[in-house]
Amino acid sequence: MIHEKNKKLLKVYIHTFGCQMNEADSELIAASFKKRNFEITQDLKEADAAVLNTCTVRQLAEDKAISMIGRLRKWKKLKPSRKIIVAGCAVEKLGNKSILRKFPFVNLTIGAKSINKFDAALNDIIGKATKPKLLTETNLFNSPITAYITVMRGCSLKCSYCIVPSVRGEAKDIAPDKIIKEVKMKIKNGARELVLLGQTVNSYSSIYKGERINFTDLLEIISKIEGVKRIRFMSPHPLFFKESFFKLFKQNTKIARHIHLPAQSGSDRILKLMKRGYTKKRYLDIIGALRKADKDTSVSTDFIVGYPGETEKDFNETLKLAKEGKFSFAFCFKYSPRMEKDCKREDLIPKEILKKRLDILLETIKLNSKEIFNSRIGKIEEVLIEDKNYGRSSANFKVKINKLFKPGELQKARIVKNEKNTLHGKAVI
Ligand code: SAH
Numbered sequence: 001m002i003h004e005k006n007k008k009l010l011k012v013y014i015h016t017f018g019c020q021m022n023e024a025d026s027e028l029i030a031a032s033f034k035k036r037n038f039e040i041t042q043d044l045k046e047a048d049a050a051v052l053n054t055c056t057v058r059q060l061a062e063d064k065a066i067s068m069i070g071r072l073r074k075w076k077k078l079k080p081s082r083k084i085i086v087a088g089c090a091v092e093k094l095g096n097k098s099i100l101r102k103f104p105f106v107n108l109t110i111g112a113k114s115i116n117k118f119d120a121a122l123n124d125i126i127g128k129a130t131k132p133k134l135l136t137e138t139n140l141f142n143s144p145i146t147a148y149i150t151v152m153r154g155c156s157l158k159c160s161y162c163i164v165p166s167v168r169g170e171a172k173d174i175a176p177d178k179i180i181k182e183v184k185m186k187i188k189n190g191a192r193e194l195v196l197l198g199q200t201v202n203s204y205s206s207i208y209k210g211e212r213i214n215f216t217d218l219l220e221i222i223s224k225i226e227g228v229k230r231i232r233f234m235s236p237h238p239l240f241f242k243e244s245f246f247k248l249f250k251q252n253t254k255i256a257r258h259i260h261l262p263a264q265s266g267s268d269r270i271l272k273l274m275k276r277g278y279t280k281k282r283y284l285d286i287i288g289a290l291r292k293a294d295k296d297t298s299v300s301t302d303f304i305v306g307y308p309g310e311t312e313k314d315f316n317e318t319l320k321l322a323k324e325g326k327f328s329f330a331f332c333f334k335y336s337p338r339m340e341k342d343c344k345r346e347d348l349i350p351k352e353i354l355k356k357r358l359d360i361l362l363e364t365i366k367l368n369s370k371e372i373f374n375s376r377i378g379k380i381e382e383v384l385i386e387d388k389n390y391g392r393s394s395a396n397f398k399v400k401i402n403k404l405f406k407p408g409e410l411q412k413a414r415i416v417k418n419e420k421n422t423l424h425g426k427a428v429i
């Protein structure tokens with residue numbers, strides 16, 4: 001016992017590439033380390049173990065992860081007892097063997113589909129857990145008041161450009177009881193805002209108390225849990241919006257007034273080639289319905305430029321949507337070939353044109369976004385305080401208020417100015 005107490009606390013450095021789903025997985029990874037007497041460090045130099053949780057959604061994401069594994073070679077040489085673990089989507093794509101062959105100093109590889117086996121895998125290279133699990137699973141990487149909750153894993157759609165279904169597997173919804181338990185635990189640990197995660201999060205469907213429930217039902221159930229002040233979710237897909245959702249959205253203001261709804265393209269021809277299953281009109285109808293339910297709803301999106309065969313006309317349709325959508329921001333990506341079968345070489349858009357289109361789109365988004373930010377001046381935003389006078393509004397704007405509050409408090413503020421994409425407001429009593 002005395003020996004246990006005096007045992008030196010070890011440190012693990014965890015680097016997450018890619019999306020929130022990977023970040024949520026990194027929390028599970030961190031929990032497994034905490035159970036084994038490790039604490040989390042942001043400083044690689046002082047770490048005894050390093051975990052890279054990798055992404056492969058675009059070539060660049062994969063390249064970054066791979067080059068970081070390479071850089072760990074020296075780090076391990078300095079102290080050979082150090083452990084290196086490579087996890088996530090790039091492991092799933094490239095294969096365990098190929099990573100271990102290329103980087104023989106890596107101690108463990110574990111793909112995104114096997115994250116549930118992570119804890120057991122650690123037994124072999126780190127040792128058995130010494131602490132119970134419940135105490136250690138907490139909101140580790142986010143603001144302490146925000147918690148990620150994975151409600152579905154994988155994806156069963158087959159967007160032509162996308163590697164996610166092949167590295168994360170078919171969609172699998174997590175049982176409501178398990179979700180509720182996790183929510184309660186994270187609320188107990190201080191969370192006030194939840195982000196429900198899934199690649200097509202609004203396709204959620206499961207059985208609760210003997211009955212089938214959908215995503216709207218899940219939102220309603222979660223919003224009633226004590227201590228939940230706000231719910232966000234990522235990413236909904238245009239295919240799965242139902243009337244019942246818009247109704248709940250209107251009446252239940254715990255559901256954040258912000259939706260991240262990836263559009264990918266504004267050209268119906270390209271959307272069809274991408275196998276997205278909706279048209280630009282349907283997309284605009286959905287965000288129209290959200291803004292009808294609450295006119296101050298903010299919308300953000302993702303765009304891919306230069307999908308194989310994209311013409312100037314197609315691209316101009318995307319530019320048009322970028323304006324019509326009134327997006328508060330948008331992540332814009334150059335098309336990156338992932339599946340060989342997907343791209344005929346002759347249809348690939350030349351690099352210079354990709355760059356030109358990306359630059360034009362980014363500029364359009366920037367101008368529009370500035371307008372959207374400025375349009376909040378004079379409005380009242382409901383801010384969930386993260387630290388002192390700072391927090392995020394329901395519509396997902398960063399807001400600074402003229403007074404100090406406690407983290408986790410909800411406070412209304414009237415916006416007086418927009419400074420570098422942070423809104424400044426006066427507390428409304
Ligand atoms: N499930 C979400 C998106 C997940 S991937 C949805 O369906 O909307 C996150 C984003 O990466 C996508 O929205 C897309 O814009 C981008 N992306 C995915 N594959 C890509 C590729 N091959 N090239 C460029 N961008 C890509």
Ligand code: SF4
Nearest residue numbers: 155157159162164199
């Ligand atoms: Fe990829 Fe499409 Fe699934 Fe999103 S919905 S993860 S883009 S296949």
Ligand code: F3S
Nearest residue numbers: 018019055056057089
């Ligand atoms: Fe996410 Fe990248 Fe995997 S975007 S699902 S971490 S491929």
